[in-house]
Amino acid sequence: MFNISNGIGRRTVFRLMAASALCMSAVAGSAQADPVELRYFYRAPWPSSEVYANWLIDQWNAKNGDRIHVTGASVDGETYKTKQAIELASSSPPDIFYSWEGGRAAEVIANGFAADLTPYYEQYGWKDALVPASVSLATFDDKQYFLPTEIGASVVWYRTDIYEQLGLSVPTTWDELMANAEKIKEAGITPFNLANQKKWPAQFMWSAILVNKYGLETYDGLVNNTIPWTDPRAVDVTQMMVDLAQNDMFEDSFNSVDLAPAFVPWDQGKVAMWYQGSFNLGAFRGESEKCCTAPMSFFPMPAFPDHDPVMSVFAEDTLMIHAKSPHKDEAAEFLDWIVSQQAMTEKLAIDKPFPSRIDADLTSLSQMEQDLGKAIAGAGAFTFMHVDHAVSPAISDRFLDAVQGALAGAISPEDAMKMTEEAAIRVRGEVLAQAQN
Template sequence: MAFRLRKPLALAVAVTAATILSGCVGTGAAPAASEGGGAHTLTIWHAYAGQPDKVAFIDWALKGFQKEHPDVKLNVVSAEQSSYKTKLQTAMSTGQAPDVFYTLPGGFLKAFVDSGQVLDLNDELKKKNWGDGFIPSAMESVTFKNETYAVPIDMDAAVVWYNKKLFASKGWGVPHTWDEFLSLSAKIAADGEVPVALGNKDSWPATFWYQYGVMREQGSGVVTGMANGDANASFGPKASDAAGMLQTLAQKKYLPTGANGMSDQEANLLFMNGKAAMVLNGTWQIGMSADASKDFDLGYFPFPKVQGGSGDQSDAIAGVAAAFAVSKKAADKQDAVDFLRYMTSPAVMKKYVELRKTMVTLKGATTADVAGPVLAGIVKDVVEPAKHLDPFYDTTMSPKAATVYYSTLQGLIEGSTDPASAAKAIDEAVRAGK
């Protein structure tokens, strides 16, 4: 996922942001420092368009880098997450890779690594102990066969978010088990509200429901194990039960009407406007909810326990959401690496936490003073108590497997596939590893 849109913006704005010309920094006007004739041109692609908190961060970061490197002329291209992935894959397949590019970790990045298009950063990470500053588990998602090909930027954990003021006004209690969750959803629906905001037009929002279902029913580490060639890793019989959990929400009409055709932005508006009571999303939800009305009070709870499930019920979905890598074809690799160093410096990482209210991969940067009480609470209540942190399935899978994964979950929601068939299709796609 990770990859996650916020308030609806006009498409024209997103298109404009995606076509920033040479010398322009971020999604706004170019600062004066970038207008001069730099000795080098560095082409940077990123997927921070479409959300105000993301745009605020990348504009700030790019202007800071430009100020520190006035001899480098920036050619910045941005897009929102879904269109960005397609754009980058097309560029890679035609040999037109940008110098520096935003990437998902795991299988998405590995496809480019396997085709020989990404610079190995091992030697650079050893200089001045740069690599030692990262959380070790975060580095695993961008490291293949002991070689690291990107620097991880942020980490997200997925929890169930709810409107505390709405719950209090209705007398609804926070559920602790899946049965309690379904009972609560029935009450919410009977009261004329949408129990769960889900806009699955871009496919990734539904993934958390299936993954948590597998984790609670069967256990964590399934997709990671399969991706790493573990012959014993498999979606077992209980994966069908996990798929059934998502389909139950759709069949009981606990999701918005037409969830597969609704964007994540539209679903989030339902949630923030009190028209939907809950949403399962990553910690980026904090930033997405920053502009909600005074009648909205963001709360969270861990994904409910599944009674009888064989997985550890404390486990949480948490993993690297995004990273930056350097193309092997970069004209000036030192400028490109300098940009990665800058983006992962303490000052920039703390600013990221402050503006986006999400965890970062640099040790000691996600502090309470910049993270705020909600994020700090999730670290304390969800991340730290978890026996296992399972990385996002779709970023761990190969791109082809992820495509099957997305379409299969859409089929579950619309009712065109059954839970057993869905679990089998996902298992086969991940096992194929292509």
């Protein structure tokens, strides 16, 4: 290419060219022709998610690879949020992809990316095979758009040893819970973990308090845009969270502690309670055979006067088939493998509870997990999901920021809800009249 008199230079350039040629041929690659190629794009928030997904794909390809070959790709949970939008709109979208439930799912459906899975629900009998609450979540306008593969619930996890040691009993009312928390604090133990660095954890407690104190209909009104976020009830719940924070009910620097490191003080017995989702059970299990590393159990968020307690039941992992996929039938076949009894049982061993299949064998789990699993399966219909699942990200992001700011004392609860409402007004395009109390 270049006639360079300098010997070293020539050698360098030659090597460069050789390397380029080598790599270019590697880039060009070769495509396989015969089997149908499916691309499966998922989020992997835990290492076990990836190990399990790889197991699913390898098993499938070993059996059916000559007919339908699946290739997986994953990014971590936080990156998936933005990557999903890019992937779905691309010219070569994935055939199967992870989707969030609720508001996010509705957005994906509205954009025309989700294939209608109703025929496959019929064909493979998923309606009867899956936990009713999860089917109700997948249903939009009487059609099913996603397949729930993991369901979960949010509860108050508590250290049984600390409860025993301090002579506490499981609370059935909010006031009892607060009395317990006071005693725990006096004993020099942190009452609650919050671990709010990534700003989504605090909303778990927020929405649970709101639902339990003011009823499901109030919460539905907020997330469905019929009650403004500036409603005094929403402000009150934010104020309650702020009071808890100011009363040292949460760990130190809760706004800079990430979820994962928070398991360490939990395992060390420095924290007594944690309102979080059941998707953490894999982390609670840690390296142990069975859950959990620490002696622990759970109770639902206790009731407020005049209200029955409501437990949040939600779909943690859900899969969609892309509307533009040319191989929807094959993709559905692969989905059916994911919710098969064999795959769901293996999920418990490799990954974490809870399977969305009603007849999944939970006996390998600890008694506590089995109890929770039964409670979830018994929930006839879905109850509520947390704010970031329930509403579109434009609103929930502001909400999460605002709550984080309120907890840090940067803004008042009123302003926090005003901030959320401003985003909601922009999204829904109108101002709502203040609802009656």
